[in-house]
Amino acid sequence: MRVADALLEDAALVDQVYEAQGRRHPKSRSRGREQTPAEVALRMLLLKHVRNWSYEVLEREVRANLVYRSFCRIGMEKVPDARRWGKSGRPWEPM
Numbered sequence: 001m002r003v004a005d006a007l008l009e010d011a012a013l014v015d016q017v018y019e020a021q022g023r024r025h026p027k028s029r030s031r032g033r034e035q036t037p038a039e040v041a042l043r044m045l046l047l048k049h050v051r052n053w054s055y056e057v058l059e060r061e062v063r064a065n066l067v068y069r070s071f072c073r074i075g076m077e078k079v080p081d082a083r084r085w086g087k088s089g090r091p092w093e094p095m
Contacts, residue, residue: 001071004050008043017042036080043072044080055082 008014018038036044047068048058059082062068069075 001050004046005071008039008046014038014042036084037073039073040080047072058082 015038021035021038021041035041044058044062047053047062048055051058051061053061059079062072062074063079069079
């Protein structure tokens with residue numbers, strides 16, 4: 001995961017994820033709850049893909065494991081719940 005961590009430091013990649021989050025719904029940046037930070041979203045979805053986890057397992061594992069929390073840049077903040085990931089993880093498409 002150290003190699004992935006180094007690759008995910010790319011600001012352009014994080015910016016693309018941020019823009020993709022804003023395209024989910026026309027008013028998603030100005031209404032509703034705050035979106036998950038782009039860096040956190042990218043890292044959590046990568047972890048989900050690499051470990052072949054469901055959203056529920058992703059939430060549980062990141063909540064319980066300090067190494068995963070550090071990798072995802074969550075620290076001691078609240079981990080986004082699985083219901084939120086089910087909606088936010090799907091619409092992102094490669095550019």
